[in-house]
Structures are given as C-alpha cells and as structure tokens.
Amino acid sequence: GEFKFDLDTPVYKGNVSCNTGLFIDGKFVDAVEGGTIDVINPSTGKILTKVAAATSKDVDIAVAAAKKAYKTSWGLKVPGTQRGELLMKLATLLEANIDEFAALECLNVGKPWSESRGFDMKLTLQTLKYYAGWADKVHGKTIETNEQKLAYTRHEPYGVVGQIVPWNYPLTMVSWKIGPALATGNVVVLKVPSEITPLTALKLAGLIQEAGFPPGVVNIIPGYGATAGAALSLHPDVRKIAFTGSTLTGRKIQEASAKSNLKVVTLELGGKSPNIIFDDADLEQAVKWAAIGIFSNSGQVCTAGSRIFVQEGIYDAFIKAFRQAAAGINTQTGDPFSEGTIHGPVVSQTQLDRVMGYIDAAKAEGATPIIGGERHSLTDGFFVKPTIFTDCTPEMKIVQEEVFGPVAAVVKFKTEDEVIEMANDSNYGLACAVFTENVSRAVRVSNALEAGMAWVNCNVTTEHNVPFGGYKQSGYGRELGAYAIDTYTQVKAVHINV
C-alpha cells in the first residue's frame, strides 16, 4: 500500500508519501501473516496509517534474500568504488527530497521542523556521503615477520548484518547503520526505526530501489521488537547485529547471540549523562547548553544531559537563568510545523506515561519541581512541559534512571573530587559535559569521567566523522567516523611463505 498525506503548513506545503509494505529483495511486499502496525501522529494522538508488520517468517525471507545478494552481487565482489557510487547516489536522491523527508519525520515523531530539517536531515545526509567516500578506502596492512614470510591483513565484511534502531532519530539512525555497513560490503536486514516511527525508513527504501542497489542488499522491514527484532537477533545466518535502543533490550540481543550463533553484537544503549557546571563557568553558555542538552528532541536523546551538577558558588545564578530558559522553551511548545516551535510532544502514549511516572516519583521522593512537572494542556498530543527538579540527591530514581523526556535533575556540589565521584556513580557511561573556563580542570575532569563522549563548554553535539558510543552499560562498539568501519569488518591475516 501507499501512505499519502497533504500538508499545508507554514514550513512545508505539499504531499508526503511512502510505501507501507516490507522492503525485501528489492520489492515492497505484504507481511506473510498479514499483520499491520498502527502509526500514530504524536502531536494529535491520531492514527496516520498502517504499515506491514514482519514476523519471523518475513525475517527468514529477508535474511535469505540478503544472503543470496551477498554471494552474487555485493561483498568484496563489487569494487568499493561501485559501492561508494551507489551510496552517493542514494545521498543525492535523499538531498533532492530532503524537505519531504523532514516533514514526514515531523509528522511521525513530533519533532519540530527546526530540529528535523535543521539537524536530523543534515546529519543523515552528511553520514551517507561520508561513508560513500569510505567505500574505496578500506584496506589492510602489510606486516614484517621473523620467518621468511609476507603477512598482510584484509578487512572483510561479515556478510548479513541485522540492524535494529529506536524511534528518537529514526532516519538519522538508519544512516548511521547502513552507511558503514554497505560501504564495507555487508548486506543488511534493517528492522526499521522501531515499530512506532517507520515512515521515513520506508520512504528511504523507495530511494534505495531507485538508486539501483542490487535486490536483497538492503532489506527494510517494519515489525515489533518481540517478534521481528527477536527473530533477527536469533537468526543463524545473521553474522552481526548492530543495535541502538534501551539497555534492557541490549541484554536480550546479547542473550540471543549467545543462544544462537555467537553473532557479533555492537550496542548503543541508554545514558544518564552528567553535565557539570563549575563556579568559573561562563554562565550564559552553561545555561544555553544545559537547556539544549536536556530539552532538545523533548529530552528523547540518549546522550541527554539529564543529571546537572552545579557548584555552590554559581548555583543560585544558574538555577535562576536555567528556569528562565525552560520558561522560554515552554512558550515555544506546540505544533511541529509552526515556525517558532522548538519543543514538540514526546513520541507516544507509552512514553508520556513513562515520563509522567518519573515526574511523580521525583515529587514523592522529595525533589522540587521549580518549573514544569506536568503535561502541556495544548492539544490531545503527548506534550510534557520542560521540567527542572532541584533538591535532588544521588540515590533518587530521577538521578539514577533514564527518563528519556524533558526532565532535568539538578544536584548541588562543593568540590571537584566530590562531583567526579557522584557523576561516575551510574551504571551508564554514554556521555558527559563539563563547563569551566579553566583548561586544566576541563582536561582533568573530562579524563576522569567514565563516558565514551565528553563535551567541554558545549553539549550533545554530534559530528558524522567523530566516534559515538558508550562505556559501561551504555554499550560497546563505536558508530560514526572511521571507527565504525572497524565494527563492520573482520580482520583476516594472510601468511605467505616466500
């Protein structure tokens, strides 16, 4: 089937459309068992369309198609230059349709246009172009040996790679996954950006067809995690799973690997990133970045600076200005397609209930909501006001657990040693941010924090050519940059007797 929607908005006028089937072996098809998923508009709570829901039977078909494509028309059989050209063609097609993609993402995820068009789509495009450029630059080393031998290494693809992504950056996450996988010669079965936000990935499937990728090289199948996702992670012909999502699901994927064929697993999981503001920080910058860190994408950001540690000397001034920033964002909450909107709804009813549950728990544990702490009564959509809790203590749920919503937990601190200890007191280790004008302290503290990414005097910025990933229970393996190339290739050492 086909989804079509007319938009007549201040930022976008025209149609948005995509196919609603499973994209397998170069064609759109219905699910074998005929199941569908309702796709909801989070700004209104109303259903937009239904898309096909894959079950294990469809996963089997998609994996078989991918396996065949790997043998016949991809892998190292196809020169890197050719793989790169196809990826570049895909990027060019995406660029030509970028506004429509941005609008479709706003509709399905509730992202403000400014974020969808201004951030997500830009990063998606850069990522695809970047990995298109990598496709003919992956090579091994020659190694001197003691024996009369020549040794060299080859960086070979895994073959069929299963990819599972969440709903917070649907299309962007797809580009992070397929870009390096295809550049290095793998074939892909992608369970699309979570069952609740499949539309832009399905639209991209149409462009993959148009670009002329051989059938089966990329398969894109919407489906529920417990069925399609689980089947993919258990499949004996899948050699690697690349997963982005919650820590809970990450564990299940690793278990599935252990139970099946010991497929390689890379995990990008949740976070509870500390954002540390020292007395000597530039107040205006610290406030600006703290707000971006926790309120952009309605806080549904894995690297969100959700624990804000503020030193006692700057505390009062910071809280006053941070509260003002949240109040400003609250006045710019609303329809994703309005020009001034910078704060949209959270993605679903489930997510809304989860965020409100954390807000209630924080109140019950004695934290003080100095602003927000409730739903926005704007529309029937899933809007939560930008919320700041003060008087937070390290053992509170709001400080320990990932909320994935626009909710900041502020903790006051005295010394550098104390804040390093508190910041590291977390199962997560995805990212951290440090605000200080003292360069020695910036280096000392960012070195001491247990996190895969550290920002100094900025926050949550992501570049397509800089590695992205976590420590501890935030996962392992790196996406983006040259590092992702390593996670999609296995090394073969060849010894030649001379």
Ligand code: NAD
């Ligand atoms: P989730 O783990 O519930 O779902 C993620 C994906 O996994 C979905 O596509 C889902 O269908 C699938 N899934 C669910 N159960 C499965 C199973 N048993 N087997 C296989 N697949 C299954 O997470 P979510 O709620 O969609 O996303 C939010 C989470 O993602 C947050 O914890 C966030 O921190 C994390 N996240 C991490 C990063 C990162 O790069 N570190 C980026 C974005 C989001």
